[in-house]
Amino acid sequence: MHAGFSRRDSLGYLVYRLAHLLSRSLDARLAPFGVAIGQFRLLLVLWEKEDVTQAEIARLVGIEQPTVAITLKRMERDGLVSFQPDPNDARRSLTQLTAKGRALHGALTEEARKNNENAVKVLSVAESLQFISMARRMIDALEQPGSAD
Secondary structure, three states: OOOOOOHHHOHHHHHHHHHHHHHHHHHHHHHHHOOOHHHHHHHHHHHHOOOEOHHHHHHHHOOOHHHHHHHHHHHHHOOOEEEEEEOOEEEEEEEEEOHHHHHOHHHHHHHHHHHHHHHHOOOOHHHHHHHHHHHHHHHHHHHOOOOOO
16 A cells, blocks of 8 residues: 555545535436436526526536537436527527426425435534535635646
8 A cells, every 4th residue: 555645634635525426416316317427417407597508518517518418418308398490590509497397496495405415414504515615715716727736
């Protein structure tokens, strides 16, 4: 074992593990609604802002555009989104929620809230707020140009 590095104390490993467990439990909560976690991530963006391109969704969610395209096609198949030509650029289409996609907002965000609540139940309110604040600051730091140095 390399001195000074432990999986159990590695921030990267712990955050990955936490994200994996949160995703797995949320995916189980979303399944009865017929929505996969990948679709939920896109719905979160679309509930905030409609008439967006695939490229814009990919940028906002932080995943590759081909993955977004595949997920959106499944969401169209499932009746959650539709596509309209972009009036400013005929080469692009804009993604819009359907009535079904809009109607899921309350139920799905409630499941996400419960999932998060379950994860932080071992923390005090102050610790939970502090964790969220620190996580945001770390994300901001890592998103800065040159952060890979």
